[in-house]
Amino acid sequence: MDPLRRIVIICSPERLQPFENPVTFWLDLKPCIPYISRFQIKPNVKYLESDTLADLFDKCTKFTRARELQAQGWYPYFKAIQSGADCEVEIDGKKLVMVGSNNYLGLTQDPRIKKAAQDAIEDFGSGCTGSRFLNGTLSLHERLEERLAEFMNAEAALVFSTGFQTNLGTLATIAGKDDIIFADRNNHASIVDGNRLSFARIVKFKHNNMRDLERLLAASKQDAGKLIVVDGVFSMEGNLIDLPNIVKVARKFGTRVMVDDAHSVGVFGANGRGTAEHFGLEDEVDLTMGTFSKSFASLGGFITGSENVIHYIKHHARALIFSASIPPANAASVIAALDIIEKEPERREKLWRNVRKMKKGFDELGFDTCGSQSPVIPIVIGEDTDTFVFWKKLFESGVFANPAVAPAVPTGSALIRTSYMATHTDQELDFVLGVFEKLGKELGLI
Ligand code: PMP
Numbered sequence: 001m002d003p004l005r006r007i008v009i010i011c012s013p014e015r016l017q018p019f020e021n022p023v024t025f026w027l028d029l030k031p032c033i034p035y036i037s038r039f040q041i042k043p044n045v046k047y048l049e050s051d052t053l054a055d056l057f058d059k060c061t062k063f064t065r066a067r068e069l070q071a072q073g074w075y076p077y078f079k080a081i082q083s084g085a086d087c088e089v090e091i092d093g094k095k096l097v098m099v100g101s102n103n104y105l106g107l108t109q110d111p112r113i114k115k116a117a118q119d120a121i122e123d124f125g126s127g128c129t130g131s132r133f134l135n136g137t138l139s140l141h142e143r144l145e146e147r148l149a150e151f152m153n154a155e156a157a158l159v160f161s162t163g164f165q166t167n168l169g170t171l172a173t174i175a176g177k178d179d180i181i182f183a184d185r186n187n188h189a190s191i192v193d194g195n196r197l198s199f200a201r202i203v204k205f206k207h208n209n210m211r212d213l214e215r216l217l218a219a220s221k222q223d224a225g226k227l228i229v230v231d232g233v234f235s236m237e238g239n240l241i242d243l244p245n246i247v248k249v250a251r252k253f254g255t256r257v258m259v260d261d262a263h264s265v266g267v268f269g270a271n272g273r274g275t276a277e278h279f280g281l282e283d284e285v286d287l288t289m290g291t292f293s294k295s296f297a298s299l300g301g302f303i304t305g306s307e308n309v310i311h312y313i314k315h316h317a318r319a320l321i322f323s324a325s326i327p328p329a330n331a332a333s334v335i336a337a338l339d340i341i342e343k344e345p346e347r348r349e350k351l352w353r354n355v356r357k358m359k360k361g362f363d364e365l366g367f368d369t370c371g372s373q374s375p376v377i378p379i380v381i382g383e384d385t386d387t388f389v390f391w392k393k394l395f396e397s398g399v400f401a402n403p404a405v406a407p408a409v410p411t412g413s414a415l416i417r418t419s420y421m422a423t424h425t426d427q428e429l430d431f432v433l434g435v436f437e438k439l440g441k442e443l444g445l446i
Helices: 030-038 058-062 065-072 111-124 139-152 163-174 189-198 210-218 243-253 275-279 307-316 328-343 345-365 384-396 426-442
Strands: 006-008 046-048 088-091 094-098 156-160 180-184 201-205 226-231 256-260 287-291 301-305 376-382 402-404 414-419
Touching (some): 139 287, 139 301, 139 328, 156 163, 163 189, 163 256, 163 301, 163 307, 189 226, 210 243, 301 307, 345 426, 384 402, 384 414
Antiparallel strands (some): 156 301, 287 301, 376 414, 402 414
């Protein structure tokens, strides 16, 4: 007999009945004795022989898709960039025009922001070595939160270590098992995971479909606490949430509203305050989430809302309390970015000029830009394989963009995600349009 490696005890400690069809094996029960006596289980046990034993790591051996793409030369992920994030980047010793970042205002190389980060390292050191809750709050973090609240025209702001953690921490804290969260089907992964962590009932509505949302709200329990959570700008499709109707429906059903403005702060609204400012609905949104990893050219995230709600999140969010705070350089660079965003609205104007040029350019060439309304302009390709081929040809032609395939987008709607910066020059943008035109014709897309 094979050596016994694992025993499955069928009866639970509460139900000390023998299992339904007991199978008796003559085997050495010695290793099981501690469990048998601990749970007072009659020695009716079933064992799996070693050759049927499941190995936790089997999935790793079976995961071959990435290696296949690598072998075929189509693998587009984890590309190491040898230069800093900018309009042009260097990869494998070659220069490419970057249209695959979230660096909307082009601030990553701004000398004022770099200087602020360097000064903060001089004054405060390289890291905080602890969470905001205990030893990780610097006066710099408090200054940043005051500046953010002021900029966002909100009562209070709270800074987390990433945008992802902001959604996890906020959603898991603000909703609980007796509550219902209504979530757009295309919401970002961090919202999906935050919802899961909350233990609330999750009701997904069809993407940007207000009729579906209203139907689901009408059918829901009246006395439950309710939250509608949506992306302001959807990061792959580049379209805007129908906030005016979200707010209307929310009012009708007494529901709170949270907007993830990761791609909208600094970009939308007369002052760059995001989707709600763009629609003139700032008083109607209860919680606004933002990130520092896009327009703010750094790392971290924040949530704004009323003082008592932010106070509650601050004292309950595990993603905040049990994780170290952002380093001084990040906090200082975001304060410097806020100053620039406030003082230089022409950056946002330049960004939108570039976005209009590219949207018009792609539309005139005959590409499907998926109804984009933001600096994110997707080019729909269709099949995953065709998308990888298109991506590779773009890369070889000197354009860095991002492929998005299932499950990030629906099967058969794979796309190349392009996105634009305030600092792109006309020359760079014309080059990108020229490459897309040539490849689009070559591959029969236009
Ligand atoms: N929300 C959205 C809509 C995002 O696109 C992202 C990042 N891609 C995040 C949240 C997470 O932000 P971060 O990268 O700062 O963790």
